[in-house]
Amino acid sequence: MLVLDAGNALFKSRDSASAPDARARAELLLSEMDAQGTAAMAVGTRDLGLGVAFLKRQTQRARMKLLSVNLADAQGKRLFPASLVTTVRGVKVGVVGVSPVTEKPVPVGVPAPGAPQEQVQGLAVESLLSAEVRQLRQKSKVDVVVVLAALPHAEALRLADQVEGVDFVVQSHEGRPPGIAQRQAQATVIPPGDRGRQLAKLVLQLDGKGRFEDAGEQERARQSLRLLENNLARARTRLSGTQDAAEKRALEEAVASLEARQKALHKTLEGGATGGGRTHLLSYIQLGSDVAADPAVQKRVERVEPPGSAAH
Known part of the structure; x- marks a missing residue:
């Protein structure tokens, strides 16, 4: 199993990062994602509430990697690795992160008196993503390419239409609910669920060659x-x-x-798709009250959100 997150996981909005418990919440989410074996997360708008330096400090020793092929500082220097390559049961998977495009550098993080506020920019993504995917295919010889797109849905669809070599685009930005896999000209767009309420499960069958067909x-x-x-x-x-x-x-x-x-x-x-080719099957696990809480994690959550509090 390969566990991935398409980003926008840490805050309900960029403004919510100024709440008194915002740092504790974000630290808890990042540490638990890492403890649960998440291999990579794209950096989205709602992950930058406490700034880039905070993200880097919190994940410095983590196995989970933060990825973005196009998120840069004000001078245009990339802030996070563009991709990673991992192997699952003999299958080599390339994972690329994509962040929203901005027209100019924008401030992130909570302003501190007497200190300059961090500035980031989302560079035009199509050419950067195409180059990264070519490298994964030609040099790393990956079998599957997954793009973690912390982008508006329309922009994720456009990338899935235009960038060759991508198999799946997992999109997160607006808090869209579960849906069906949406096949575009080049890749298939996967909706991962809304605000951690669901776990999207994508089962791949890699026999044969060519594009993945929807087994469902x-x-x-x-x-x-x-x-x-x-x-x-x-x-x-x-x-x-x-x-x-x-x-x-x-x-x-x-x-x-x-x-x-x-x-x-x-x-x-x-x-339609048969069992003899490359297929994908998308389903969802609803994370409701019927899914038992881990006692240790529950205690950590209750330190941030005490029972009986408005947020609990």
């Missing part, structure tokens, strides 16, 4: 087909029983549209 697509197609065929049967029944010309035209259009969709779903089922 056929089951979704079968479910959609069952619903569609019920609706189609009802529409045909209504069509056969109506004498009203306007209603008949509307029903004929509805039946034609449903039949076209039915044909497309049958095509999906006939040519």
Whole structure:
């Protein structure tokens, strides 16, 4: 298993970093992510509330690596490693971090009297990401490339459309809920869940070559087909029983549209992913009350959020 985080994990907003318990919360999250075996996290906007120096200090001895191919200081010097390469059960995986693009350097961290505030900038990402992915493919000879994109959803989709050599883009920025894997021209975009309430689980089958196909697509197609065929049967029944010309035209259009969709779903089922190729299967583990808390972690949480407090 490879555990990754797409970023924006430490604060609800950049402003919340000024709260009295903000530092303790961020320290707890970083230490627990590392203790749970997280290999890498992208640096997002909501991770910079206490600044770059804080992040580097807290992860100096951690196994978890903070990644960003395009986050730089005011002079344009990269602040974190762009990528890492790790091997899981003989599979070589390249992981790249991406941070939001900014038009100019912006202040981060909590201002301190008499000290200059840190400034960072998100450099234009497409060329930097393309170069990093080429290096991972050609020099490191990785089998899979995952981009941890702490970017708005539209920007993550654009990268998945345009950057060659990427297999998966795991996107985090707006707090989007669980969804389905979204296949783009070059890569598949994975929604990781909202504010730590879910754990996205992506199972890969690496037999064969070429792009990863969605192993869950056929089951979704079968479910959609069952619903569609019920609706189609009802529409045909209504069509056969109506004498009203306007209603008949509307029903004929509805039946034609449903039949076209039915044909497309049958095509999906006939040519969908099989167990003989490279496939992915996305599911979610809901981290609700039915998932037992670790007693030691619970004690650490309660030191930050005492039972009965507003935040608990």
